[in-house]
Amino acid sequence: MAVDTQVATVRPPLAYRARGILRGLQTGDEAAYLIVLTSAMAIIVLTGLLVLELFWNSSLTRHAFGWSFLWGRTWDPVFQKFGALPFIYGTVVTSALALLLAVPIGLGSALFLAELAPRRLSDALTFLVELLAAVPSVIYGLLGVFVLVPFLEAWVVPALKATLGFLPLFQGRFEGVSLFSAGVVLAIMIVPFIVSVSRGVLLAVPNDIREGALALGATRWETTWRFVMPSARKGIFGSIFLALARALGETMAVTMVIGNTPTISTSLLAPGYTIAAVIANEFTEATSDFYIHALVELGLVLFGLTILINGVARLLILTTSREAAR
Amino acid sequence: MSGVSFRRRAVNAVMLGLMGLCTLLAVGVLLFILGFLFVKGASSLNWAFLTKLPKPVGESGGGMANAILGSFKVLALATAIGFPIGFLAGVYLSEYGHGPFPAVVRYVTDLLNGVPSIVMGVFAYTLVVLPMKHFSAIAGGLALGVMMIPIAVRSTEEFLRGVPRDLREAAMALGSRKWRSIASVVVPTAAQGILTAVMLDLARVAGETAPLLFTSFNNRFWSPGWNQPTATLPVMIFTYAISPYDDWHRQAWAAGFLLLASIFAINIAARFLVSRGFSHSH
């Protein structure tokens, strides 16, 4: 009943007391919003600038050759005649070979790591495989030049020639640097991407499906291959496209083992050239603006190609994750 | 009880074995790479290598001190350019990120992420080297910096998204401004994740060579300031590896080992931080 005068009401210091409800001090929020918005816009501006610069700095050759640049077979800096076909050919062939080798191994590993290995072992092994993705391209090139190519020369190519030598793919002399060597190095480089993304997609497939299949008396392999895989199929294709996009743009490792020769040959054992490799090698040697424009135009072609493939990949992976969430 | 057909069991066993073999192959390659680089490179990694400048062409000996410093400079610049932009854009996407414009930002960021590194080098060349009329650390830093942006955006958005909703609402309910709640509550909670993001981002671009080939180019001497062609470790590895000199090959191995060991160390440290971080905040 007595009025409680002992307890003094403690109030926060003046600066922190609640102010009136008027809008007065919204500026902090607005300023912050503007700052982050500007950063977001900077990204759009930078990307736009990139595309523009690629277009502006290839205008000379684009106007000179038009679309025929894409199927021109000659790359002659001396006579200023430039065609992209040898490089498109080399890029496509090495990437295709890389996929052919990397997909079975990558997918096999992903299936093992997602479906069969106990979780802790799977996590540890996946970590190691993902470390492979962190190895820089130039290191792969280093190992490619001094380890892989001699190995291919001593063991693999003789075996290939003995068994499949009748194919035009494996005819002719093997000097070490070649489309084949580049394809193999690329394959090693893209395996981690296939493993990593595919494993993620497989793990996202709900467990009900596995239980349903096993309860029907399916073996582990049948459960994985016939029931889990189909649900993950789109995402796995997405991972393959991602790996392809990566392979198309690879520069250093390729240029160190491909031979850097702008020719188109049916044999994989012959040297070749890719878009990324020729830009890397000749950019600093380019003596005229026209020459540089040709190289930048090649960059534009590569840019377009990778955007396209990446776009397809994202679409595939996105639709898979949406289905799994149902 | 009759068994499942022999064929089905055989297929099962064979396929399981094959899959295990693939995994072994993948992991084996990694161990081989590490081991080989160590064997060939560690022995050449001596004090001279770390502190001396390259000798004239053809002479043996010397080191890569300028390249090591150059890499530091270029990477520092790249981080300073790329990470803040990426980070702030990540904050934008996670805190204000609904609607058509954020969707465009996300799409463009993904696009940027897919640009091949050599094309990024061409971009930096046209933007910086052409107007300046010479190679520089700035150009190299810009090329790598732009490459760092998309990764920073994605990591930041992910980590910020992971901060629980109640935490933000509690801050707002106390009468704090939105930016304050983000700065004082959301970001610090995700601070460890953001640090990890910087590290991983850095590790990703630390080994890039292609964008530097015609931006920071190369240099056999020290390159004071930011306006000169600058030696970097990856470019040196490339140059030495394709040369005809055995001594240069030896140095390329040493540099390769140094580069790979550094990148792995950053990666492992970042993962370690992440795993500790989760147990810490729960």
Added chain:
Amino acid sequence: MSASRPKLTVASLTAGFGENAAIRDISLELHANAVTAIIGPSGCGKSTLLRCLNRMHELGAGAWVKGGVRLDGDDLYGAPVDPVQVRRRIGMVFQRPNPFPSLSIFENVASGLKLSGMPRKDLEALVQSSLEQAALWDEVKDRLHRSALALSGGQQQRLCIARALAVDPQVLLMDEPASALDPIATARIEELIHELKRRLTVVVVTHNMQQAARISSHTAFLYMGELVEYDRTEVLFTNPKVRRTEDYVTGKFG
């Protein structure tokens, strides 16, 4: 109503994960052509017991099993026995319907058969028969090649039953088959179970005592991993011998 020869014999079954035993020393006999219900509060080990019957329990991390299960006298856990084959003889239907999303209705039912390489023409007859047994045929006969996901929850569950029946098991295990379904769908499933017992032995885990009373001839009551009482259903529910059983069925706990 039920034959007297036991179909499945469980002998001193103990099973668990890691250091914990989920069920302890359970012994009972399940009768052919009858429905046996397994009831008990959450966590009492009902699902574990069920999954030991078709050797699915051992698939979990750290899982272990001691004791035995016999089907028509054959030891299911004997050394040369292939668990995959056990699961062909003893089918299972799960709590949440789990049709394979990438397959059509037809393909779902046929999936078990396809594993043993049955040719297409024989498949059609079997698929129809299974769907009829599952009381689903009339509803899906015109859209066999549409996605299984287009069906309602109750229909999907009957699809899963049809899928399990297609491989011609001798026993069907059902883990709370109607708990994810609405009352009407539940009633249809119960009708189905009633029909199925003519040809199969059915074991149903359920947390719904009224359901157990409706569908089963025998009921096992589990509590904290142990078999408390096992008897004919009408006896267990109206005149249980163990105090704890009485407490449970009269709703004093659980």
